[in-house]
Amino acid sequence: MNLAVNNTSLMFALILVIIAILIVHREKLGLEKDIIYSVIRAVIQLVVVGYVLKYIFRVDNVFLTIALVLIILFNASWNAKKRAGNIRNAFPISLVAILASTSVTLGTLVLTGSIKFIPSQIIPISGMIASNSMVAIGLCYRNMNTNFQNQRQQVLEKLALGADLHDASISIIRESIKTGMSPTIDSAKTVGIVSLPGMMSGLIFAGIDPVRAIKYQIMVTFMLLSATSIGSLIACYLAYKSYYNEQKQLL
Amino acid sequence: MGKPILKGTDLGYYASDKTILQHLDFEIAPQEFVTLTGPSGGGKSTLLRLLASLISKTSGSLTFKAEEIETYEPTAYRRQVSYAFQQPQLFGQTVADNLEFPFTIRNEPFDNEKAVEFLGKVNLEPDSLNQPITELSGGERQRVALLRNILFMPEVLLLDEITTGLDVDNKAIINRLIGQLNQTEGLTIISITHDTSEFKLANRLLTLKDGQLEA
Incomplete structure (x- = not known):
């Protein structure tokens, strides 16, 4: 393997951060503290994760692996919730959506033999699924919030005509699911042409034959489509009723 | 007057500490045509929205069929x-x-014949079914919108200034239809209007001012 990065080379690579700080300083963007804070945070987080993963891979215990996956899902749900605005029960909704999207997708990959149930495969893949679901669900929430505001008049008219909540909201639900899924679909279209995504790049970097590496990327493309569609669908269908009260009135 | 179909007793509505309607007492008889008028900001639309159950009263009583x-x-x-x-x-x-x-919200198949028949009631041609809504004039839009309310005949129709801003011809088409629905179908109508020439359509005139009904 040609992996050459070490502590000394990383220290020198700090020059790149200094370049960013100089640009920010020169342009008076006031982001110097932010950059320093984010760099320190990233380094600490990654060092901790590195040692935790090393330990977990060595122990190779099913319960420990599941526990770590659950922590990832919990964090992803908490982050998705932050974009929920006034949606009631956004955390449990996000958790159900991310849990479902991860278990269906991960379950399929394991059952089809695409990946093995070992921590070094389950944990990174869970992280990819959860983070993509999280972004998709966040987009769904934002789209729903915007559209329930912009299309308020139309929703009111549908209610006034005697539509139930589902019929009054369905166009917004559909649009929000679409919004949640579209980044994944878009990136699937350009994968390999515009970007060499993380999974594939990582494997190539580690010296794996590109023809083998792309198979993993193809798997990732499949799983992210499934994960974002399941996550968006569940989150939108569980969330739309929180725009109404018990009298089926638009809040 | 027989048993009222809608009845308000000491009805009140306030939103974010602002009183919009207070101490309203009224009865609407079945098949009655009531015109609701009064200055802007007097609470007319709010009253209609309460009657439509799009908002809920904050005090008093509001009944439908008791x-x-x-x-x-x-x-x-x-x-x-x-x-x-x-x-x-x-x-x-x-x-x-x-x-x-x-039809969709009632899980019923679309009845083309019925739709065409109703289009005729508001002087629209059968082929306007496929017309893009962006090509409709303001009056045509209002006529199409009204058909959505009456394709399945309700018992009460609440009209919130639906002819405001329309020309004489469009007003005439809509008012003729509303009159017919009241006379022949026995539809109860409560209509907000500022147009005094429309007052004669109604059996009764109610004036709402500063959130209260005037005697």
Whole structure:
């Protein structure tokens, strides 16, 4: 393997951060503290994760692996919730959506033999699924919030005509699911042409034959489509009723 | 007057500490045509929205057929007490999309013949079903919107200044239809208007000023 990065080379690579700080300083963007804070945070987080993963891979215990996956899902749900605005029960909704999207997708990959149930495969893949679901669900929430505001008049008219909540909201639900899924679909279209995504790049970097590496990327493309569609669908269908009260009135 | 179909008793509504309606007492008889008028900001639209169950009263009592309206299932209630907006937004792309909506929400197949028959009632041609809504004039839009309320005949029709801003011809078409629905179908109508020439359509005139009904 040609992996050459070490502590000394990383220290020198700090020059790149200094370049960013100089640009920010020169342009008076006031982001110097932010950059320093984010760099320190990233380094600490990654060092901790590195040692935790090393330990977990060595122990190779099913319960420990599941526990770590659950922590990832919990964090992803908490982050998705932050974009929920006034949606009631956004955390449990996000958790159900991310849990479902991860278990269906991960379950399929394991059952089809695409990946093995070992921590070094389950944990990174869970992280990819959860983070993509999280972004998709966040987009769904934002789209729903915007559209329930912009299309308020139309929703009111549908209610006034005697539509139930589902019929009054369905166009917004559909649009929000679409919004949640579209980044994944878009990136699937350009994968390999515009970007060499993380999974594939990582494997190539580690010296794996590109023809083998792309198979993993193809798997990732499949799983992210499934994960974002399941996550968006569940989150939108569980969330739309929180725009109404018990009298089926638009809040 | 027989048993009222709608009845308000000491009805009040306030939103964010602002009183919009207070101490309203009124009765609306079945098949009655009531015109609601009064200065802007007097609470007319709010009263209609309360009657349509789009908002809920904050005090007093409001009944439909002697039962508080909150006791009805809201969707079923709104199909019986139908509210038409002053500036309606049409749905989808075409006129057909709008006339299909009342069928869709009742899980019924679209009845083309019925739709064409109703288009005729508001002087629209059968082929206007496929017309894009962007090509409709303001008056045509309002006529199409009104058909959504009456394709399945409600018991009460609440009209929130639906002829405001329309020309004489459009007003005439809409008012003729509303008059017919009241006379022949026995539809109860409560209509907000500022147009004094429309007062004669009604059996009774109610004036709402500063959130209170004037005697």
